[in-house]
Amino acid sequence: MIITVASGKGGTGKTTVAVNLALATDAKLYDCDVEEPNANIFIKANLQKIEDVFLMNPSFDLNKCTFCKKCAEFCAYNAIAVLPSDILFFPELCSGCGGCKIVCEHDAITEGKKKIGEIYHGKNEVEIYQGILNIGEARAVPIITKLKSYVNKQNTSILDAPPGNGCPAIEAMHGADFVILVTEPTPFGLHDLKIAINIVRKLEIPFGVIINRYGIGDEGVEKYCKEDGIEILMKIPYSRKIAELYSAGIPFVKEMKEWKRNFIEMYEAIK
Secondary structure, three states: OEEEEEOOOOOOOHHHHHHHHHHHHOOEEEEOOOOOOOOHHHHOOOOEEEEEEEEEEEEEOOOOOOOOOHHHHHOOOOOEEEOOOOEEEOHHHOOOOOHHHHHOOOOOEEEEEEEEEEEEEEEOOOEEEEEEEOOOOOOOHHHHHHHHOOOOOOOOEEEEOOOOOOHHHHHHHOOOOEEEEEEOOOHHHHHHHHHHHHHHHHHOOOEEEEEEEEOEOOOHHHHHHHHHOOOEEEEEEOOHHHHHHHHOOOOHHHHOHHHHHHHHHHHHHHO
């Protein structure tokens, strides 16, 4: 079973939920927030690199090229500019789709590759996989896709999605059996939660909501979920003890046993 823990915005407690759920259920944890992976701060596994991740980058043979501009016309990201007797290529704009090679009728483009990130693996109390995007790179989706290739559907896997509602978050949700949307009881939390809900519904994945830092803000999230028939799976209170444990890098299910039971009960309900 694959459960993706996502959020419409950053800072809602998504990683907190993913880590505590993985520890409570002894599930494998996949940190898909490849731009700022931080789940291992709480797992404290000795991570080892297991794979480099590459993106296809075209290589141009000017001896074969007729400068017909078909490659540049195809490229939706303007990574290729064709001059009368030269080609300018901007690798930071390239999506790695390989379409330029396909449309070239003169076999003037070959597949090169560019390293954009790495995959790590380790185990402490639970097994954790982590992707990390190289500094300065813009394409997080290929790292997430490669990270997901290590997911074993025979086991319970918890995917900690990137924050927000962009392509990286959608890639982390895609293929999941269930999505947990973590939000906060604020107008901003509700606004971005609505966007995330629309995405999950378009993906046709069952989902539920967790309200973190419950007790601050307003009742807008609860009211919206009730009116729209959305199940609230859990309410995690605005708690000094939870905050202190978080600041010390300690998942609160380790110190607050009642919460371990709560996460297990929620997991059983999701199943």
